[in-house]
Amino acid sequence: MLHHQNINIAVDAIVIAYKEQQLFILLIQQKYGIYKGSWSLPGGFVLDGESLSGAVQRELKEEAGIKVNYLEQLYTFGDDVTRDPRGQVVSVAYFALVNPSKFKLQANTDAQDAQWFPANDLPSLAFDHAKIIDKAIERIKGKLMYQPIGFDLLNKEFAFSDLENLYKTILGKNIDRRNFRKKIMSFEILEETDKIQQIGSGRPAKMYRFKKSKYRQLEKEGFHFEIKFA
Amino acid sequence: MLHHQNINIAVDAIVIAYKEQQLFILLIQQKYGIYKGSWSLPGGFVLDGESLSGAVQRELKEEAGIKVNYLEQLYTFGDDVTRDPRGQVVSVAYFALVNPSKFKLQANTDAQDAQWFPANDLPSLAFDHAKIIDKAIERIKGKLMYQPIGFDLLNKEFAFSDLENLYKTILGKNIDRRNFRKKIMSFEILEETDKIQQIGSGRPAKMYRFKKSKYRQLEKEGFHFEIKFA
DNA sequence: ACAAAAGTGTTCGCTTTACACCCATGT
């Protein structure tokens, strides 16, 4: 070490999934220590020579056997020097999105202690993880309005109403179906598939795909995804 | 230390000032090491028991004798494991704004090696600091549109045209004076003083003050500062 | 009187909002 420091550096991940009009967060049950038995965010110490995002991906694989499709740095928590009772730990939090295909956790890995919890019904959490989750939820709410991250929470093919419900769920308010559809459609970033969804009763829905390449191209041309609501 | 890690944690600060239609960034000349003589952002290792923002403030005081009026975490750089050639260092970058009263650096402190550089004419920088500055400039450009941070770069009392020029400078484009004034005034967050500014020729300008308390109150009521341009 | 910067309103077009009925399917 360059300079002697009695501080550790860790990463934590807030992994978010969406299913049946609910947001879920991935938590891990602590096996040892004073927080034994309580739930916490997946994460751990960064290894020597390892990058921060690399550490996140490794921990997610080790602790939950999961690979995410969206990963972004959220915030670094280090202003509360006593956030970890064992010693000074600075934690770089990342926020991640997964689509429903990742929802069933493989029990074959180390992941026996990993579980999804509804975001609005979390158990009590170790460390300052409740605060970290709050910040992540704030971030996703904000981002939803000006970046097409909702698609990372849906299957590759989805009904329009799925997107609509996702927005309703995350923002916690009703949106006008007609205006919402008009807006999204005007961006021309959705591709209609030839499939239709048939579940339960009601008229079957056309399935759409998010055209990521089209979006990236529009972005380069100066286009900004942005949604406004009443 | 809880866990043996061969990684250090540091903070860096991007301190931004505005004067005469230019943005300036505070840099420090390196005294030792392989980057000796080249310029870098103020910053350094976090001390045991010290908070991250505390470390930033301490370094700014030590290295430049400066106290900032706006400080916000920018990003944590730790994905490039070799960003510091001496060893693995994760750096939490903060971005800070100061008003013109801080512009003259006291030469009595350690600050002999501190200097302001125009943001568009920087010397070559140590480490990955050029990249960090880019990110900070991006952030300030974005924030200017939806948060009233411009006021932190001006004196407490300022002419309206100062605000206008600040926006023109940072965004790098012309703005419509009438529309801009109309917009800002509609927020009712400025207070007219009884002073007038008289410099050189031309009609003297009324001086304004930013009503921070009024802004905070509006914010609580759900108001969002937001400016759009052509 | 002229140069220099401050101050001020109106019109036009686009975007946002509010709002309700028909369609396709299963039971």
Next chain:
DNA sequence: ACATGGGTGTAAAGCGAACACTTTTGT
């Protein structure tokens, strides 16, 4: 035939964009 969710258009209001002359001072 009815229940369920999918799919669609239009009018009014509000906001952003474009645009030029008058005022106050110094020289």
